[in-house]
Amino acid sequence: MTQQNRIDRRFARLREEGRKALVTYLVAGDGGPENTVPLMHQLVASGSDLIELGVPFSDPMAEGPVIQRGHERALEFRTSLRQCLEMVREFRREDSDTPVILMGYANPIERMGAERFADAALEAGVDGALTVDLPAEEAGPLSDLLRARNLRNIFLLTPTTSEERIQAITRLASGFVYYVSLKGVTGAGNLDPQAVRENLGRIRRFTDLPLCVGFGIKDGASARAVSEAGDGAVVGSVLVSAIGEARDGAAARDAVAEITGEIRTALDA
Amino acid sequence: MSDQKPVDYSAFPDAGGHFGPFGGRFVSETLIGALDELQEMYSRLKDDPEFRAAFDYDLAHYVGRPSPLYLAERLTAEAGGARIWLKREDLNHTGAHKVNNTVGQALLAKHSGKRRVIAETGAGQHGVATATVAARLGLECAVYMGAEDVKRQSPNVYRMKLLGAEVIPVQSGSKTLKDAMNEAMRDWVTNVDDTFYIIGTVAGPHPYPQLVRDFNSVIGREARAQSLEEFGRLPDALVACVGGGSNAIGLFHPFLNDRDVKMYGVEAGGEGLASGRHAAPLNKGVPGVLHGNRTYLMEDEDGQIIETHSVSAGLDYPGVGPEHAWLKDIGRVNYVVADDQEALSAFRTLTRKEGILPALESSHAVAYALKLAAGMSPDQNIVVNLSGRGDKDIFTVAAIDGIEV
Known part of the structure; x- marks a missing residue:
């Protein structure tokens, strides 16, 4: 029997309150490593329910131009996986409640060693991981290590994922499911809420996990439209873009507060 | 045992x-x-x-296959050992195995x-x-x-x-x-x-x-038949350059089960393995995940992919095909290096001795074959994959010579 972790507790609470989750993404180290933890606290203060901390990688194959540049900016400071874990540990000193997952690519984890990574993640106060280029076929070993530590393994589902795959993936998945609302890379446009609704219905037949929708959500209206049939919305590119344009850490926090606040208000309305 | x-x-x-x-x-x-x-x-x-x-x-009818297996007699004499045969992929339409x-x-x-x-x-x-x-x-x-x-x-x-x-x-x-x-x-x-x-x-x-691999294996299938026809047995050794590794696997694959055929994949040594400025993940890299597969990679201690260096742009890649990674680990293929200078020297030697201008990529294979042949006997045979022609590289070579073309 697995015990609840922060992710489960948060979604349970939101469900009770009849509210949708707001999941926010930023790249660790973007705009300078010293600004990341304050930005995380700002996201929470402005209404974020769960933080996806992007682990910078030199070759972020699934990202659109906005988040790619976020990775590049973070790498100018040589932000490493080890530092990302350090940031979560620091975040936890003031926030023991908000779930944090690490979102990144397989190679930095391979380099650290999957078992060492899982131990370090647990120890730092991480609640789960979404490794973009570890599909269900390749995710087994890391999944087992995470599960053994009561950490959640978040997977992507897409409009093209077959029902057979949905079943296989949701068997491995825990915490929540990240539904990619459209074909393409992060930050793409042309969201179709009707198609999202149909696809979430298809996924819902196979799992009780919370379903959060990401890719293409730019503001409160689009967040609200896609989350109606699901349990939450994931917002990334619009935040990373604002952080990239901000002249310093304080300006980045202001911009992030405004965007997050607007989406929170729309989701709760 | x-x-x-x-x-x-x-x-x-x-x-x-x-x-x-x-x-x-x-x-x-x-x-x-x-x-x-x-x-x-x-x-x-x-x-x-x-x-x-x-x-x-x-x-x-479009590519112009089969490509010849050519006995490079003057190159063989230069090395002073095994006979060197060139698999002429440079004669394909568009000038390479690609x-x-x-x-x-x-x-x-x-x-x-x-x-x-x-x-x-x-x-x-x-x-x-x-x-x-x-x-x-x-x-x-x-x-x-x-x-x-x-x-x-x-x-x-x-x-x-x-x-x-x-x-x-x-x-x-x-x-x-x-x-x-x-x-x-x-x-x-x-x-x-x-x-x-x-x-x-x-x-x-x-x-x-x-x-x-399957599409490029025509190289090895032809080379196998041509070897039997030209010298009545299989080659003693195969040599090909390895960037991603498509020409090498194309030559090697049809011979892999022929255990007596030795194989050498030649990585780009750039400015030398010790300099760190090279493109030799099989020699100096570690296993990791990039571009959809697990293989040997050039990366830093954080798992970030690092820049590679080679005089030949076609070998300038931080990863390598996963089949090569496996063939290295199980010891079926030897992965060696030729550096920029050795490749440039082989480029000149082949051009002058045989009237064949090789691609700088393929020149790495030629460079290693010259060394390998020297240590073998004249009744042995080496097949080198001449994967591409060098016309595209004359500007690079001219620039190194300080000449404006």
């Missing part, structure tokens, strides 16, 4: 695309549907007689009914080979090329444009081949309904390493 059955090399990859611990399919879920579709189509067509016949026809693969993948693209093909390219050879088959089939074509490479390889950029392709300079990351591959993947995942991605080497997610 061991009563283990010997490995049957033809049985790899497994159903998931693995070569031992290497290969596989490390991509975002967003790409899985497209890869499944490709894999399904390829497994249906690869043994289909009609498809095979169409491929063989194009290889014979076209074997693009002709094959173009047939797949045609079967898929998609109207557009995309490719990544480093030096531009694969881009040209893709633009060529796209022109022939009337397909729209976009080629991703690192902005740095666009500057360095302007003749090939113009060639692609003449062929009707759009060349898209990639500004992200290190602005080289690896970034071009990232960008092509992003295009593919966005436009998958009407776009076929023609990968140029034996890397990438399953099934690409398998299908690119």
